[in-house]
Amino acid sequence: MPPFPSQTPGPEEPLIELRDVSFGYDASRLILSNLSLKFPRGKVTAILGGSGCGKTTLMRLIGGVHAANSGSALFDGELINVRDKAQLFRLRRRLGMLFQFGALFTDLSVFENVAFPLREHTRLAEPMIRDLVLMKLNAVGLRGAAGLKISEVSGGMARRVALARAIVLDPDLIMYDEPFAGLDLISMGVTAKLIRTLNDVTGCTSLVVSHDVPECMAISDYVVLLATGGRIVAHGTPAELMASTDPETRQFVRGEPDGPVKFHYPAPDIAVDFGSAA
Numbered sequence: 565m566p567p568f569p570s571q572t573p574g575p576e577e578p579l580i581e582l583r584d585v586s587f588g589y590d591a592s593r594l595i596l597s598n599l600s601l602k603f604p605r606g607k608v609t610a611i612l613g614g615s616g617c618g619k620t621t622l623m624r625l626i627g628g629v630h631a632a633n634s635g636s637a638l639f640d641g642e643l644i645n646v647r648d649k650a651q652l653f654r655l656r657r658r659l660g661m662l663f664q665f666g667a668l669f670t671d672l673s674v675f676e677n678v679a680f681p682l683r684e685h686t687r688l689a690e691p692m693i694r695d696l697v698l699m700k701l702n703a704v705g706l707r708g709a710a711g712l713k714i715s716e717v718s719g720g721m722a723r724r725v726a727l728a729r730a731i732v733l734d735p736d737l738i739m740y741d742e743p744f745a746g747l748d749l750i751s752m753g754v755t756a757k758l759i760r761t762l763n764d765v766t767g768c769t770s771l772v773v774s775h776d777v778p779e780c781m782a783i784s785d786y787v788v789l790l791a792t793g794g795r796i797v798a799h800g801t802p803a804e805l806m807a808s809t810d811p812e813t814r815q816f817v818r819g820e821p822d823g824p825v826k827f828h829y830p831a832p833d834i835a836v837d838f839g840s841a842a
């Protein structure tokens with residue numbers, strides 16, 4: 565398989581690169597095995613794959629939460645070293661993260677949730693914080709909701725508040741972990757469109773981990789399809805993946821219940837379990 569991406573976007577270096585990365589939470593089981601990937605700058609890349617194949621783990625390695633057992637992860641050409649706290653602080657300042665369940669402070673207002681990273685990471689004066697927060701809330705269509713408590717907003721709105729918070733420090737990279745989970749179809753469409761728009765308007769790089777194939781296909785420049793062990797099943801543009809004749813890729817992008825990826829967990833013959841074997 566040619567190195568990812570199949571169509572090199574230009575002469576620039578990728579913002580994120582994984583080189584031959586292997587990782588396991590314990591010594592008995594590798595979650596990612598010899599994975600090499602490049603995430604092109606300024607693009608939206610979706611990482612798709614079944615439950616447990618290591619998508620969130622991959623994001624944790626990029627965020628410097630865990631160190632690879634072997635191989636290396638690079639952020640803007642710089643080796644991520646989880647033991648270098650000063651480096652991590654600096655890199656995380658360039659990283660916006662949208663967690664699966666928003667992780668908002670429910671007792672704080674919409675405004676204060678978005679202002680939080682500014683108060684933590686900068687010494688900006690209050691009028692500047694106000695302007696920045698309102699600008700980001702405006703970008704997600706929620707300037708008018710600044711004064712509401714998180715408990716007063718819908719799930720879809722909460723996701724947009726989390727998005728405004730993720731972009732408030734103008735990150736170079738935004739990582740989205742299941743941004744569409746639990747949303748109704750309209751909120752899902754709104755969120756997907758926002759991910760694409762924010763990427764294009766701010767020029768950042770976006771990484772979207774999701775189970776939602778159609779939404780990801782609609783907004784991504786590139787798609788990486790992962791299987792257990794972090795094996796790359798396929799990668800390329802959404803059009804390339806949709807046109808793939810590879811049975812495993814077809815099964816995944818079309819959501820077919822059976823194919824190379826079996827519905828049944830490996831089991832003895834059914835006749836044996838029900839005592840009717842000859």
Ligand SMILES: Nc1ncnc2c1ncn2[C@@H]1O[C@H](COP(=O)(O)OP(=O)(O)OP(=O)(O)O)[C@@H](O)[C@H]1O
Nearest residue numbers: 589590595613614615616617618619620621622775
């Ligand atoms: N903190 C942890 N300690 C030990 N094992 C873990 C930990 N986090 C995840 N795992 C295991 O690592 C594997 C990969 O998990 P991960 O969450 O990265 O997968 P995923 O592809 O994001 O799954 P999903 O789509 O269900 O969120 C799973 O088998 C999971 O049980």
